[in-house]
Amino acid sequence: MINVTKTYMPDKAKYLAYVDQIFESGWVTNNGMLVRELEARLADYLGIKNIVLVANGTIALEIAYRLLKLDGEVITTPFSFVATTSSLVSNALKPIFADIDPKTLTLNPDNIEDRITDKTSAIVPVHVFGNACEVDRIQAIAEKNNLKVIYDAAHAFGVQYKGESLLNHGDVSTLSFHATKLFHTIEGGALIINDDSLVEEARYLINFGIDGRDSVKALGTNAKMNEFEAAMGLCVLNDMDKVLHDCKVIYDFYESSLCDILTLPIDNLHSSKNYSYFPALFKSEQQTLDVQSALHENGIYPRRYFYPSLDTLPYIIDAEKMINSQTIASRILALPLYPGLSREEQVNIISIIRKKMNIIIMRPNILK
Numbered sequence: 001m002i003n004v005t006k007t008y009m010p011d012k013a014k015y016l017a018y019v020d021q022i023f024e025s026g027w028v029t030n031n032g033m034l035v036r037e038l039e040a041r042l043a044d045y046l047g048i049k050n051i052v053l054v055a056n057g058t059i060a061l062e063i064a065y066r067l068l069k070l071d072g073e074v075i076t077t078p079f080s081f082v083a084t085t086s087s088l089v090s091n092a093l094k095p096i097f098a099d100i101d102p103k104t105l106t107l108n109p110d111n112i113e114d115r116i117t118d119k120t121s122a123i124v125p126v127h128v129f130g131n132a133c134e135v136d137r138i139q140a141i142a143e144k145n146n147l148k149v150i151y152d153a154a155h156a157f158g159v160q161y162k163g164e165s166l167l168n169h170g171d172v173s174t175l176s177f178h179a180t181k182l183f184h185t186i187e188g189g190a191l192i193i194n195d196d197s198l199v200e201e202a203r204y205l206i207n208f209g210i211d212g213r214d215s216v217k218a219l220g221t222n223a224k225m226n227e228f229e230a231a232m233g234l235c236v237l238n239d240m241d242k243v244l245h246d247c248k249v250i251y252d253f254y255e256s257s258l259c260d261i262l263t264l265p266i267d268n269l270h271s272s273k274n275y276s277y278f279p280a281l282f283k284s285e286q287q288t289l290d291v292q293s294a295l296h297e298n299g300i301y302p303r304r305y306f307y308p309s310l311d312t313l314p315y316i317i318d319a320e321k322m323i324n325s326q327t328i329a330s331r332i333l334a335l336p337l338y339p340g341l342s343r344e345e346q347v348n349i350i351s352i353i354r355k356k357m358n359i360i361i362m363r364p365n366i367l368k
């Protein structure tokens with residue numbers, strides 16, 4: 001069985017060496033040594049100032065909303081993983097969708113300003129599939145209207161924008177380190193905070209709002225990462241060069257083998273790629289479903305990332321219909337992409353797709 005992604009497992013002996021360390025210290029959670037080490041190493045690796053590790057990417061978004069004191073309405077993209085929207089709703093914030101650019105699949109800044117009201121407190125865009133949003137234009141709109149910007153950067157690990165970390169844009173960017181993501185800590189996530197003065201508050205918000213020993217300063221929650229997760233992160237971080245290289249090789253082979261029959265999203269010109277997803281756009285929903293079932297028959301499970309469009313979620317009431325997002329969601333598949341996917345498996349996936357689309361002639365690079 002081949003899935004859209006597969007958890008990267010680092011060297012077991014190296015992980016067990018960390019486990020020995022944890023058993024010796026007896027310190028398993030609550031801002032332990034390994035969590036602090038991982039924070040320092042990630043800040044250095046990513047080229048960012050302030051990082052706070054948390055239990056998952058969803059709670060990272062929720063903490064960001066509380067940290068920036070959002071209320072009322074939040075303008076966001078309908079084309080993302082469900083957590084971008086559900087985290088707003090479960091924090092009593094009203095998502096107001098603004099449609100995506102159908103070429104880049106990111107929130108189109110042209111659609112934001114119309115939707116700003118006196119209740120709007122923030123914009124929550126997503127660097128979907130690691131493709132950078134138009135951060136400069138979004139920042140200008142936010143400044144003009146006094147809004148906060150929180151980027152759901154769950155897909156944007158390691159992405160550079162104009163030569164520096166993309167994560168330095170917005171008031172806060174959030175990451176997910178779930179096992180299915182490019183870089184992972186089993187379960188985990190992070191807040192990248194631009195304003196130094198908010199870091200301390202984020203640290204007590206993730207620990208029930210407790211500041212010091214006996215004082216509760218604010219309404220917090222439990223969002224802590226534990227030492228076993230941090231140990232996994234330290235191991236995976238050591239291997240990131242290889243992970244990124246392998247993903248790029250697989251991505252490039254899909255691209256050169258399928259670009260004549262599929263449409264791919266257009267990349268932001270100022271941004272680098274991390275090659276963590278291969279989203280492929282088909283001509284119609286029927287063709288998408290046909291290809292999906294042909295792959296299923298062969299034990300290959302791409303995912304309809306991202307489907308459904310979030311304006312159609314059952315708990316969203318009276319949303320304006322997001323035409324671009326709904327159309328894209330109906331005809332997109334993310335193809336299997338992970339370190340360890342063999343060339344042979346990839347050739348098989350490509351030929352099943354071409355056969356189903358009746359374009360059996362292979363591009364020459366496959367015949368090699």
Ligand SMILES: *Cc1c(COP(=O)(O)O)cnc(C)c1O
Pocket residue numbers: 056057058059080081083084126152154155176177178188189
């Ligand atoms: C994975 C993901 C999340 C949620 O992260 P978890 O760590 O699974 O909670 C949020 N947003 C996007 C865009 C994601 O892909």
